Amino acid sequence: MCIGDKLEIQCYKHNKKVHRAWQEAIVLDIKKDYIVFGNNKTQVIESEGTTWRTKEPAIMYFFRNKWYNIIAQMKKDGIYYYCNIATPFIIEENTIKYIDYDLDLRIFPRGEYKILDKLEYEYHKNKMNYSSDLDKVINNALTELISEYKSKAIMFDSKTNKEYLEEYMNLKKELENSNFE
DSSP states (O other): OOTTOEEEEEEEOTTSOEEEEEEEEEEEEEOSSEEEEEESSOEEEETTSOEEEOSSOEEEEEESSSSEEEEEEEETTEEEEEEEEEOOOEEETTEEEEEEEEEEEEEOTTSOEEEEOHHHHHHHHHHTTOOHHHHHHHHHHHHHHHHHHHTTOGGGOHHHHHHHHHHHHHHHHHHHHHHHO
16 A cells, blocks of 8 residues: 555444445555545445535544544534544455444534534444443543543644645645546
8 A cells, every 4th residue: 555545435333234435535644553544525325325425625544553533624614523433444455444333523623522422322332232341442442532632642733634635635636637648
């Protein structure tokens, strides 16, 4: 895998069924512990077959050993972060894959945050029989994620995300130009 490579994203649920898929994620940076991707107005396919497009550019952080991923949504009124509690990613057949565990952390441009989908998490925990060990891992991941945000981890740095956005836009231009040659 190299910077500029285009992958897809597949999000699964605990029952191993595909929940949602994104058609594009372009590699922006490869670190020891995580990989940074970018996309913009990419098509999303829901499990029942409906499709929609994302509204704005996004910078995405997928971690090798952490139970969450982070999406910096680059909106006109500021950067919003949508953080999914999820398994560490794997890459198979040019596709980033992970299992989503419902709980999400939404961070707003002014710095306030909110934990989302607690009821959905409880519902799936009971329906899919999450073990007590898995429940602990998931709740610890949420605590760790909030701590990372409060300690101003690099993924939540607006300057860094703006630099990645610029890199994404440049790569996208290069890819489009090379398709016309």
